[in-house]
Amino acid sequence: MPQHDVLVIGAGLAGQRAALAAADQGASVGIISKIHPVRSHSNAAQGGINAALNPEDSWESHAFDTIKGSDYLGDQDAIEIMCREAPQAILDLEHLGVTFHRNEEGKLGTRAFGGASAARTYYVADITGQAILHVLYEQLMKYEDVHRYEEWFTTALVTDEEGRIAGAATRNLRDGSMELFAAKTVILATGGNGQLYNPTTNALVCTGDGIAMAYRIGCPLMDMEMVQYHPTTLAGNGLLITEGARGEGAHLYNGQGERFMEKYAPNKMELASRDVVSRAEQTEINEGRGFPDGTVALDITVVPRKRIHESLREIVNVGRDFAGVDITQEPIHIKPGNHYVMGGIKTDVDGQTQVPGLYAAGECACVSVHGGNRLGANSLLDTLIFGKRSGEHAARASKGIATPRPSGEHLEREETMIHDILGRERSGRRIQTIKAELGKTMNDYAAVYREDEGLRHAHEVLVRLREEAKTTATDDKGVVFNQDVLTAIELGFMIDNAEAIVTGALERKESRGAQFRTDFPERNDEEWLKHITVTANGEGPEVAYSEVTLTKWEPEVRSY
Amino acid sequence: MPETTETHQEEQEGHAGTGENGNGRPETQDYTLRIRRYNPDSGDTAYWETFEVDDMSPSASVLDAILRARNEQDGSIAIRCSCQAAICGSCGVRVNGQSVLACNTHLGKAARSPKTDGTIVVEPMGNMPVIKDLIVDMDAVHWKKVRRVIPWLVPEGDPPEREYVVDAEAMIDVTQAMACIHCGACVSACLSMEVDPEFIGPAALAKAYRFVGDPRDSMASERLNDLAEDEHGIYDCTHCFACIEVCPKDVAPMNQIMRLRRAATGDHGIKDSNNGYGHEKAFVDIIERWGTLHEAQLLPRSFGEGSLIKSQIYPSSLKQLIDSAPTALRGVFSGKVSPKKALIHPKLPDQKEIRRIYEEIESKDERLELNLYITGEGDPDTEDEASSGDSGGPDAVERNDSAQDAASGGNDE
Numbered sequence: 010m011p012q013h014d015v016l017v018i019g020a021g022l023a024g025q026r027a028a029l030a031a032a033d034q035g036a037s038v039g040i041i042s043k044i045h046p047v048r049s050h051s052n053a054a055q056g057g058i059n060a061a062l063n064p065e066d067s068w069e070s071h072a073f074d075t076i077k078g079s080d081y082l083g084d085q086d087a088i089e090i091m092c093r094e095a096p097q098a099i100l101d102l103e104h105l106g107v108t109f110h111r112n113e114e115g116k117l118g119t120r121a122f123g124g125a126s127a128a129r130t131y132y133v134a135d136i137t138g139q140a141i142l143h144v145l146y147e148q149l150m151k152y153e154d155v156h157r158y159e160e161w162f163t164t165a166l167v168t169d170e171e172g173r174i175a176g177a178a179t180r181n182l183r184d185g186s187m188e189l190f191a192a193k194t195v196i197l198a199t200g201g202n203g204q205l206y207n208p209t210t211n212a213l214v215c216t217g218d219g220i221a222m223a224y225r226i227g228c229p230l231m232d233m234e235m236v237q238y239h240p241t242t243l244a245g246n247g248l249l250i251t252e253g254a255r256g257e258g259a260h261l262y263n264g265q266g267e268r269f270m271e272k273y274a275p276n277k278m279e280l281a282s283r284d285v286v287s288r289a290e291q292t293e294i295n296e297g298r299g300f301p302d303g304t305v306a307l308d309i310t311v312v313p314r315k316r317i318h319e320s321l322r323e324i325v326n327v328g329r330d331f332a333g334v335d336i337t338q339e340p341i342h343i344k345p346g347n348h349y350v351m352g353g354i355k356t357d358v359d360g361q362t363q364v365p366g367l368y369a370a371g372e373c374a375c376v377s378v379h380g381g382n383r384l385g386a387n388s389l390l391d392t393l394i395f396g397k398r399s400g401e402h403a404a405r406a407s408k409g410i411a412t413p414r415p416s417g418e419h420l421e422r423e424e425t426m427i428h429d430i431l432g433r434e435r436s437g438r439r440i441q442t443i444k445a446e447l448g449k450t451m452n453d454y455a456a457v458y459r460e461d462e463g464l465r466h467a468h469e470v471l472v473r474l475r476e477e478a479k480t481t482a483t484d485d486k487g488v489v490f491n492q493d494v495l496t497a498i499e500l501g502f503m504i505d506n507a508e509a510i511v512t513g514a515l516e517r518k519e520s521r522g523a524q525f526r527t528d529f530p531e532r533n534d535e536e537w538l539k540h541i542t543v544t545a546n547g548e549g550p551e552v553a554y555s556e557v558t559l560t561k562w563e564p565e566v567r568s569y
Numbered sequence: 570m571p572e573t574t575e576t577h578q579e580e581q582e583g584h585a586g587t588g589e590n591g592n593g594r595p596e597t598q599d600y601t602l603r604i605r606r607y608n609p610d611s612g613d614t615a616y617w618e619t620f621e622v623d624d625m626s627p628s629a630s631v632l633d634a635i636l637r638a639r640n641e642q643d644g645s646i647a648i649r650c651s652c653q654a655a656i657c658g659s660c661g662v663r664v665n666g667q668s669v670l671a672c673n674t675h676l677g678k679a680a681r682s683p684k685t686d687g688t689i690v691v692e693p694m695g696n697m698p699v700i701k702d703l704i705v706d707m708d709a710v711h712w713k714k715v716r717r718v719i720p721w722l723v724p725e726g727d728p729p730e731r732e733y734v735v736d737a738e739a740m741i742d743v744t745q746a747m748a749c750i751h752c753g754a755c756v757s758a759c760l761s762m763e764v765d766p767e768f769i770g771p772a773a774l775a776k777a778y779r780f781v782g783d784p785r786d787s788m789a790s791e792r793l794n795d796l797a798e799d800e801h802g803i804y805d806c807t808h809c810f811a812c813i814e815v816c817p818k819d820v821a822p823m824n825q826i827m828r829l830r831r832a833a834t835g836d837h838g839i840k841d842s843n844n845g846y847g848h849e850k851a852f853v854d855i856i857e858r859w860g861t862l863h864e865a866q867l868l869p870r871s872f873g874e875g876s877l878i879k880s881q882i883y884p885s886s887l888k889q890l891i892d893s894a895p896t897a898l899r900g901v902f903s904g905k906v907s908p909k910k911a912l913i914h915p916k917l918p919d920q921k922e923i924r925r926i927y928e929e930i931e932s933k934d935e936r937l938e939l940n941l942y943i944t945g946e947g948d949p950d951t952e953d954e955a956s957s958g959d960s961g962g963p964d965a966v967e968r969n970d971s972a973q974d975a976a977s978g979g980n981d982e
Contacts, residue, residue: 048657103732106722108744111737147721212651330673441640485645487610490701493644
């Protein structure tokens with residue numbers, strides 16, 4: 010049985026950062042990932058990472074922008090920590106080797122981003138996430154003591170009799186063998202759950218595994234209804250066009266050639282918060298002022314060619330290879346698309362969840378620094394700050410604890426679960442057909458605009474899909490790289506995530522951040538300036554509330 | 570022959586991965602995939618299986634089609650894939666024999682390939698062992714090679730309080746190598762690795778350049794010495810361009826290898842035991858003297874700055890010369906080389922002009938590198954800078970231009 014002081018599950022930015030931080034504290038660390046770490050979806054963060062590093066900027070300004078962006082649902086103590094620690098996090102990355110863009114003096118240069126009152130986004134062309142991810146992986150290769158379990162899939166978290174975390178049950182994809190890990194602490198860093206929407210900017214691996222596994226052992230999930238729709242995604246397939254494009258000056262036009270953001274955010278225009286821009290676009294489309302394919306246009310041709318070449322290189326490729334559009338010559342059709350979940354496993358500022366010894370960091374966690382709406386270029390920051398804090402805290406906490414001995418029953422239960430899936434006879438719909446209905450349902454009823462009836466309908470569909478998912482069969486009955494059985498397990502995870510999202514969205518009877526209820530179109534601080542938590546109680550989701558931490562910024566009317 | 574990339578240079582024919590194009594032009598067609606299957610569970614050897622997928626846009630990707638087949642017909646088809654946007658690097662495969670990312674290879678183009686009768690042939694990447702179907706063991710080959718090059722930054726002493734202050738262009742320069750997504754396409758296509766599986770290879774050497782070219786790294790000299798002395802290192806590349814042509818991210822690995830060589834010889838004067846230094850110097854000297862390549866002179870000069878006629882063969886190179894004798898003799902017997910032609914090589918009529926170029930280059934204080942990744946190609950704003958490349962060294966100008974031409978043939982036209 011592999012044993013570690015700190016077991017990290019997920020090897021994107023948050024996971025790798027946590028593993029390195031824990032190793033720096035002298036802990037024995039294992040890091041498990043269902044894909045090779047450099048394949049992680051942190052790669053897709055194109056635009057950059059925010060920090061008030063410039064002497065003219067201040068962490069208070071960054072914090073205020075983040076709080077306003079969150080529509081006052083973010084916890085201000087957590088936001089303060091993130092914004093104060095941001096400059097050092099950037100410098101640490103720079104020292105490790107990230108090839109950040111330099112200005113003419115050879116110092117770190119910035120670009121503008123949405124919802125920000127200063128240009129404080131540090132970047133590497135439009136491959137910022139990839140560049141950071143690869144540099145962290147370089148460090149992981151250097152830290153020989155950190156044990157990497159690449160292409161191992163975690164199926165369940167394991168707790169002891171007292172409810173403390175004890176480890177995890179996993180499947181080695183290479184040979185199908187099951188392994189029980191013993192761990193004094195476990196850090197979940199499994200990323201988001203965008204795959205339960207269709208279309209989405211998220212990769213196929215973003216199936217909310219960690220969120221579901223934590224939910225299943227009784228961890229409260231918080232603000233799950235807060236699902237971000239990114240304003241600029243390709244119509245056909247949901248691929249992302251970075252906010253950096255608008256940061257560099259690109260404009261949005263409706264089908265009638267109007268620069269419609271004038272109506273919605275006269276000051277910030279295209280660089281208002283993402284929820285604001287997405288809603289504006291969706292309104293234009295819904296009211297018949299979009300293009301016939303249900304889109305509006307992003308015009309990047311106004312950005313100087315040299316700047317495009319320098320800093321939007323990847324977007325030129327995406328336009329050419331995936332939309333057949335030369336973005337330097339003509340506008341590209343885009344629309345809002347599922348992108349990010351602000352909600353997640355409820356944690357404190359050290360990443361601790363309500364299950365002792367279990368931590369969460371990155372997109373799967375909800376600290377909450379993003380509240381109702383995340384600012385562009387704050388997600389990379391979130392992963393690094395809270396990844397590091399979780400890793401350090403878990404390493405320190407593990408010092409006083411004996412290595413647990415999780416019961417073999419846990420492994421048997423998981424083996425039986427997989428055995429049962431493999432033993433199913435084909436009847437009814439295929440896994441991907443069920444997944445497609447899930448994606449469409451969520452995109453139809455739990456997207457930019459929501460209302461009671463649609464959400465209730467979505468809930469009914471989820472109940473039906475949950476039952477159906479329990480019977481769907483696999484074609485692959487083998488052990489080596491059986492991706493079929495993986496998908497079947499992920500489908501279950503996604504349905505748990507969807508249940509929490511719909512539950513939260515039904516509960517929050519107001520419009521705040523990414524949650525816009527057409528039946529409750531106003532923000533209502535009196536009743537709803539609070540977090541909504543959803544906990545699995547055996548029979549279904551149980552809703553509760555918790556206070557939003559306000560320090561020095563009182564909620565104000567939000568306009569851009 | 571190097572593979573030729575057909576995937577990215579498409580004329581604009583429509584688009585978007587899953588059926589419609591970005592600016593709304595729907596069109597669909599049926600396609601046939603022929604997939605190389607292998608499952609070690611079964612105990613059977615590899616075999617081919619055909620899948621029909623209907624109603625797909627020509628601009629949908631080969632990955633979309635494979636996933637259609639998997640989702641609707643046979644869930645046991647194994648392929649790594651995740652982002653579907655050519656970012657994560659998971660879905661490296663060979664389509665009609667070419668190493669590509671399945672997710673940015675358009676179906677329509679793949680079906681029109683002259684190498685096939687319309688059926689799209691999909692098989693696992695080369696130079697790496699197959700685990701199952703389209704999944705290869707990247708750890709055993711690619712990642713092992715990456716780990717070989719000390720793949721992390723080694724700065725001198727403690728970091729500064731703020732950032733390292735470095736030239737902006739130097740950061741853009743190494744960002745080209747950082748753009749590598751480790752998909753393995755270049756490893757799969759590498760002809761040198763086919764002959765010498767121990768060759769460190771295009772991806773790992775590009776990774777090495779990422780550190781050698783980084784002004785923050787303190788180990789450039791040690792790294793270069795190591796890679797020059799390794800017989801599977803920088804001089805093991807045969808300059809075939811295959812990696813440049815298949816790279817989906819414009820990393821141009823071979824260019825990075827050539828830059829490692831130029832840094833090794835030009836900046837650090839590393840005279841390696843593989844005769845890489847001597848071989849390059851021999852080229853330069855021969856061209857200076859004759860204007861074209863005098864092949865009979867190449868070998869003795871490469872192995873230690875010698876000359877056949879003047880009997881300046883270095884004793885240390887005798888063994889290598891003797892080893893090469895059978896090849897030379899085969900050339901003579903097959904009539905490819907006549908002793909007369911081999912020994913008497915005509916000079917170019919205008920040798921003065923060549924001298925002038927050499928003098929111009931040698932008069933520079935510093936060896937200049939022209940990197941089109943920084944300056945851009947055919948861009949009106951930057952054309953002047955690009956054409957001012959005649960101030961660079963001969964290697965810098967010639968090789969980067971030609972290499973980038975090949976790269977752009979695959980990508981930007």
